[in-house]
Amino acid sequence: MAALIIGGAAIGGSPIFVRLSEVGPMATAFWRVALALIPLVAWSRLRGGAAAEKPPQCLSDYAQLILPGVFLAIDLAAWHLALTMTSVANATLLANLAPVFVTLAGWALFRSAVSGIFLAGLATAIAGVVVLKGGPAALGGGDLAGDGIAIVAAAFYAGYILAIGRLRSRFSTNRIMIWSTASAAVCMLPMALLTEQSLFPPSAFGWAMLFGLAFVSHAGGQVAITYALAFLPPAFSSLTLLLQPVVAALLAWVLLSEPVGLMQAIGGAIVLIGILIARRG
Template sequence: MTSSLESPAPLVVPPAAPVVRHWIGPLMVFGGGVCIGFAPIGLRLGLDDLGPQAIAFWRYLFAAPVLLALVVLIERRAPRPPNRFVLMAGTFFTLDMALWHWSLTLTTVSNATFIVNLGNISVGFMAWLFLKERPTNKWFVAVVLAVLGAAVLSLGGEVGGKGDIRGDMLALAAALLVSGYMLCSKLARRTLGGLETIFWLTLVEICIASLIVALSGESFLPENLSGFRAPLFLALIVQVMGQGLIITGLGRTPAAIAGVVVIVQPVVAAAISWSLFDEPLTALQAAGAGAILAAVWLSQRGKPVPID
């Protein structure tokens, strides 16, 4: 005979779904963009000891062992083999840096800065075309704000030189390479972690940058050991922290949003130049910086896009 006082079956509570914090990826990209904003400052401070291509080479070389150590300490294993997208991204980035530096010798800094920043904007359109990541409607408004802000920030100051169509075309080529770099980096992150990706990217950059230095005729070594200070600063702040945060954040951020968020870098560079080199912004440039910050905020508003 079955008892009428049987104990009820225990209530099984299903485990809660993991919380996806969609703001972490864009925040990492933003932090990386802030670090990248120190790049022109470090380059400017190092030009008395090394040429621009040599500075880039030593920046990559100093960063490589630090990145390898971080992979081993954090992941507790050696980096996994690179994929073809890492090789492509590293090539795009190194050539972008070389063309950017070359363009600065032929056209105004304002022209080159504005044109190269258009490459970050075009990432969203390339991701839409190749990755089928359609941006939100607010993103298009953010793009307009970012382009206007970049134009005003770069072109709204005192004219410091005469533009040259050859330099402008080199800057445009560099902008296209920026787009390719960010797109391929996002694809590389599908099978690799963020630290692994930036480590392999840096190794590719070392190889290509060494050839560029040799072809440019620049000296690999400074006259004094103090000449390594700027490349070491760039390696730790820009390459390890800046590029590392951007590449890691790309795995959690739609490419369109990342392309807008990373444009915070010229705002940072302008603010540092103001305090360090006594180069105050005009009212027009300050308005441009404000427009860029508004675009960064607006680009990530709305319904999050699925992430990798």
């Protein structure tokens, strides 16, 4: 549970790094996963590799290790594209619907039990995100196509969480993260080359933002969530996505001097209450 909360908070800081990045959204997404391989591989080397771990046995194993990275790359690309097409409030809210897709897919594909208490907590947390983003009135100025792409992002993030959850019973956190992160980087590179004018930031500050995004939000946040998925169900673990706008609002207040209003404070409290309710379910 502690790892899950820490992971959700670390990923919640990613909008700050993205906002301060000196390269475009697709290039930022590429560096987010490419640079994250540095600490992941270094940690694997320090542990002496995965000598004690059973290696992949067949092509199916390798395909399953690569699949989460493909899902993540599509999620990042769709999320960044949605931010340019619809309102930030709509894109954030709709991308945060991933827990709904995780719950539905877990029930439909794997017959995972879903309690009424969990569904009540999920609905409460989503309502909290709506309040946090300014209430229903703030969600009416978006573009329909952009809103649809944000929903696609949520669906693929749900696929990422479910794929990671299925792998955690067979492979270590580090092995899963190295394979999924490397495959995400391979998928993101052509997207970045085709859509961005420049792949490299012009200053040391720009590189610092990319390293922070990669080391803190991806290598730190995603590793913590992947670790937690060995002990907690994917449907509940995906609720950490709803912590992200709360953490982002707090960090924007502290680091960017963007005030947290009464509506945001109430919305953040409702999100946390919803997660606590879902935990009981």
